[in-house]
Amino acid sequence: MxxxxxxxxxxxxxxxxxxxxxxxxxxxxxxxxxxxxxxxxxxxxxxxxxxxxxxxxxxxxxxxxxxxxxxxxxxxxxxxxxxxxxxxxxxxxxxxxxxxxxxxxxxxxxxxxxxxxxxxxxxxxxxxxxxxxxxxxxxxxxxxxxxxxxxxxxxxxxxxxxxxxxxxxxxLSTECNHHPYWKGEKSFITLKEGELGTVIAVGPVADKVIAATKNLNVTILYAPFIRPFDSETLLKTLSLPSIAIVEPYLVGTSSNLISAALMHIPHRILSLGVGLEELRKFGTPDEHIQHHGLDKENIQNKLEQFFNNHSS
Known part of the structure; x- marks a missing residue:
């Protein structure tokens, strides 16, 4: 039974x-x-x-x-x-x-x-x-x-x-990083500095983004809040205008704000998040994470393809 x-x-x-x-x-x-x-x-x-x-x-x-x-x-x-x-x-x-x-x-x-x-x-x-x-x-x-x-x-x-x-x-979510990165700052937090562009890691996806970019020369900004959007820190830390954002909710939610921040600069954006597709089999949270490409391996593959193709 x-x-x-x-x-x-x-x-x-x-x-x-x-x-x-x-x-x-x-x-x-x-x-x-x-x-x-x-x-x-x-x-x-x-x-x-x-x-x-x-x-x-x-x-x-x-x-x-x-x-x-x-x-x-x-x-x-x-x-x-x-x-x-x-x-x-x-x-x-x-x-x-x-x-x-x-x-x-x-x-x-x-x-x-x-x-x-x-x-x-x-x-x-x-x-x-x-x-x-x-x-x-x-x-x-x-x-x-x-x-x-x-x-x-x-x-x-x-x-x-x-x-x-x-x-x-x-x-709040059951998904979380191994330790906190935010101490109350009113800006996004720079976790890593690089020259190929910027990855914005929102909330509980930060650990996976850090692991996924181990071999990528990119800046990582940690976002413990997403509204208001911190355009100032994004611009201040910008190297190449190639921006990826990894959000643990609907894909593309913040891409318009990135475009608005860079409206005077030709730029590229990669948005990773939860897709619109309706999943009829309920599954486990880990299965949903993998299906939407928000596990470490999928994030790594997508970011490496994006940042290693500067002219695309």
């Missing part, structure tokens, strides 16, 4: 960023009377203790994601700093109209913290996969979008936005 693994057991150990989120979020609620958290069932069990102590500031609306966004809008209007949390497909895609109207249109700030990445939850089907969340949110103005590549970076982002008043999105 096949052993049944509960939802809680499945994510008890592997989702390090989500674990850190629960701990840090609980601390923020305890230490700041303006911080409130609205949940849509997801991760609610990890906030039971703080919810018992602060029942008016940890609210679980159930699977009512549109209501969740409307609630954080009202809380922000009342002078609170609201956080909303669930899986990315339910946090960004399902209540997108509420985000557009209740937050952006009314010029109201809030923090959205997702889990699940593009396909961390691939075994649960297409409803739980959200490779287009960053692209979708990027159609709205004035969003700060953090893509932490390590639990410590996720914590740093959480503590930073708790002190703010704007619109912030923090995208």
């Amino acid at each position: 096949k052993k049944v693994i509960t939802w809680e057991q499945r994510f008890a150990d592997i989702n390090i960023m989500r674990q850190r989120f629960a701990v840090v979020m609980s601390e923020l609620i305890e230490s700041n009377s303006n911080v409130v958290l609205v949940l849509a069932d997801i991760t609610a069990e990890r906030f039971q203790d703080v919810s018992n102590r602060f029942p008016d500031r940890v609210i679980n609306v159930g699977i009512r994601e549109q209501l969740m966004i409307d609630m954080v809008s009202g809380m922000a209007l009342a002078g609170l700093r609201p956080f909303a949390h669930t899986f990315a497909s339910f946090l960004i895609e399902r209540p997108f109209e509420q985000i557009k109207i209740a937050l952006n249109h009314q010029n109201i700030g809030a923090v959205l913290v997702s889990a699940g990445g593009s396909y961390d939850l691939s075994v649960d089907g297409r409803t739980h996969q959200s490779p287009a969340d960053v692209a979708l949110l990027s159609t709205l103005a004035n969003w700060n979008i953090y893509i932490p590549g390590h639990a410590e970076e996720a914590e740093r982002a959480l503590r930073t936005v708790a002190e703010g008043t704007g619109c912030d999105y923090i995208r």
Whole structure:
């Protein structure tokens, strides 16, 4: 008889960023009377203790994601700093109209913290996969979008936005780098300098990009956030105007911003990310990574072909 693994057991150990989120979020609620958290069932069990102590500031609306966004809008209007949390497909895609109207249109700030990445939850089907969340949110103005590549970076982002008043999105994932690269800088971080061009590694793909470019004389910029886009650092560190970007979500999401930064310079762009193709077999996250060419070997092959063909 096949052993049944509960939802809680499945994510008890592997989702390090989500674990850190629960701990840090609980601390923020305890230490700041303006911080409130609205949940849509997801991760609610990890906030039971703080919810018992602060029942008016940890609210679980159930699977009512549109209501969740409307609630954080009202809380922000009342002078609170609201956080909303669930899986990315339910946090960004399902209540997108509420985000557009209740937050952006009314010029109201809030923090959205997702889990699940593009396909961390691939075994649960297409409803739980959200490779287009960053692209979708990027159609709205004035969003700060953090893509932490390590639990410590996720914590740093959480503590930073708790002190703010704007619109912030923090995208948590089970995929992560072996150690943090970001210490709170407001710019992309130079991990390597080279002469053949630049690779922008976004969040948790950094380790694979570093390994894939071991034999390539390129600059690597690490992006723990992708909105606002750091055009200044890109231009300042530019050698040849050949730019590759590796994003752990929809391919091409940020290529227009690279083109805008280099609009006065003839340039080449290679965008690597999650393809538009619908995968009917749910598969594992690692299988999705390999299929979309985001494993180290595929990244290496594509980058070597791109940078070793300067005139193409």
